[in-house]
Amino acid sequence: MTSTTDFDTNIREAEAAVVDDADIDSLDLRLGADSLIWKFYGDSRGLLGFQRLAGTENCIEQLAQGVEDHSVIFSDFLGRARRSGPPIMRTVYSDSPHTWGHRVRDFHRDIKGTISDGSRYHALNPELFYWAHATFVDQVLFITDTFIRRLSYEEKVQIFEESKIWYQLYGVSARSQPQTYEEFREYWDSMLERFAPTRTITYATGYLRKGVPGPAWMPKPLWRIASTPLNAALHIVIVGTLPPQMREVCDLDWSARDQRRFDRFAGFMRRINPLINRLPITALYVPWAAQAWAREGIDPRPLHNG
Template sequence: MTTDFSARVREAEPSILDDADLDALPLRLGADSLLWKYAGDVRMILGFQRLAGTENCIEQLAQGVEDHSIIFNDFIGRARRTGPPVMRTVYSDQPQRWGRRVRDFHRDIKGTVADGSRYHALNPELFYWAHATFVDQVLTITDTFIRRLSYEEKVQIFEESKVWYQLYGVSPRSQPQTYEEFCEYWQSMCEKFVPTRTIVYATGYLRQGVPGPRWMPAPLWRLAAAPLNGILRTVIVGTLPPEMRQVCDLPWDARKQRRYDRFAAVMRAANPVINRLPVRMLYVPWAYEGWMRTGVDPRPLHNKS
């Protein structure tokens, strides 16, 4: 893959595939896929900042969020509006309809960045980057907090992610073709990270601490919130790529890495117990609906490499 992201993203032209051509393709993920097993696992929430943060460290995507979203007033609300359609593209019985809904929501998201160059959300280079952050979340959070994935399983998840991307109906011209290419692509994108206004705002709670309720005196809240802030600055910051920690001014050292590694090891060791929870508790609602519809219990599936 030789796509020049920096040049092609500035073309700012959408590249949408013909829906009739897509209808002719048997595109669907199912209960036998690793994406079904892990993408909707509730433990993916541990990667929420990695997912949202890496997306918004790329200038054009962050500018689109700033121009066309209410992230600064309703950060949680935006996440709630984004998550369900993306998850339904994986788990629903009408994945193409949901994929196109996600795509069509982005048709009018366009504008300019600081240097005056244009962006468009359906430019394939920009749209694929957003998709790649979801793929990375599944790979990273599963391997870190659920169980170690074999190389073959990582390859399988990546190959399944290509089907997932096709469901959106956007040109795959920037999509890596192999798992190795995806890893190279991911690192090359991390090297393009900049401290956008969106991501600096979104990670403020990690630098300054979680804001307290208005009725509680600030000194008392700082004392009460100290354990929570300590956990967040270890677990959440630990999930982030080094390049993101740097641009977001989030300190990290060997001591924090050891704490993070211990927490991850405990989570993986607890997986056999967590995996016995009721399916409704183990999966987000849209994934749970998919499992119930198929009549498959996911808990015995794919628990070993």
Template sequence: MTSTHESTGEAVEGSASLSFDQGIREAVPMPVDDLDPDLRLGPDSLVWKFYGDIRGVLGFQRLAGTENCIEQLGKAVEDHSVIFSDTLGRARRSGPPIMKTVYSEDPHKWGRTVRDFHKPIKGTISDGSRYHALNPELFYWAHATFVDQVLYITDTFIRRLSYDEKVQIFEEGKLWYQLYGVSARNQPQTYEEFLEYWDGMLDRFVPTKTITYATGYIRKGIPGPRQIPAPVWRVLSAPLNAFARTIVVGTLPPQMREVCGLEWDGRKEKSFQRFAKVMRALNPVFNKLPMRVLYLPWAREAWQRVGVDPRPLFNAPA
């Protein structure tokens, strides 16, 4: 993967991997409650501008997938989630509190709500070592995938970001993480460290049961409604499956494609890049859409609350 977008609070050259391994195996929750009550993101931030944009849905599989390719997080979902019986329901329940941590009038309340969801989530992985969802190394990894989503989706499907804008989004991501109230001991301190951290985490990807299940629709085809005969659905679903196997898979890091057994080649890469280029070219058109179309409800309500129209903001291409 070519990075478009890193904390070992005590990062020493060559020690980041060891620090992560030691920290993750402690499996100790480390909540933090002495937060500045005025700490929040706002309409002057790039995260506000781009995180709630409807085009973010193009990165749904990258976001959910990269999280769950790390064994401890994939096992936590397997042990404690209803993803195998109610995948969409889980997404509907977990997504809004995270959105509200960015966009609500009380981000601290929602950040702590997200954190406290994870208090009972603990267990062991294949080598017998323990995990805990509020261990800083594990919790930060989950957060890093959201920072990556803002960086990657914006730069790929909305408009090219300048280096300074990528740095700004990373720095805003550090503030965002503070709102959850979990120790930041493993958080990268600079954007360059984040890039190094991200690439190192990609190299840790394994085919967890969670991610293998969650990407099954790509390998096997999107399942159809029971009321539609299978031969009919094969015809109707052909364009949907083509989209999933080219555009959805195109958003994934190569390491994730490999562990999930997802086919990729030069032809698909060219098709994906053409699609991304067209999406970026259409950005001026998207920014003329009504707010109710362009932004997810939590973001739209926040912009309306502060009396700002975000469509003209931060639109100059890098």
């Protein structure tokens, strides 16, 4: 893994560092039904971590600037999410993981520009691309351990090791990738200290500070009354998933009382996991994952229940 100094230096190279497709294809890399990532990544409860995933990504200035410069986040926030998520899901769950991994990588070939200090960025610079991947690894670890069931240390190690295969499928240099789970935790903590109040993340979390905007047809005073319980629930459930560093840069209030409420909600979700696990696979998993389990002819519900 690169040191902090190496990260600061290398991310400013702003050059794509890709791996030859033939070299990747020859390895026959893929995740499968025996992996913990298959079991947990596509679980529908992962939607509870959408703000943690998208938010932590965009608290790093270079990535947030790339989103601002090259996407439609400010005009079509939900549309961007719908377009970005499925190709990454298919890299894990399709029967053509290399094809989809290369496609995700190639989406980013022309995403480059400059940040506030005048230095350049490139989405396929390994330090920046790995950070984006790391937020997905964190999502699997955090959401599973918080809302599904507690993971053992060995399972966390396994998920991290599987995430290295996942990253290889994209075909971007792994020079900045931590090599052990312990290194990943150190890397993650160091990245949290780099968080900044970027324009992208300030915009994306506006609904958590100002409340969810109401429908155009409803009078504003009525919506303020009707939305009070909704905004209170979102505050606990969504802000509760965010790292403290992100709450700080996004100016999101959080108290010890809020934390206790979040902990009770998370504990309730883990307790009802046996009941949720009885749902039809098409309800328990997002479509791309449900289709993959059906293709394999495997019922994932009895697997890896701890």
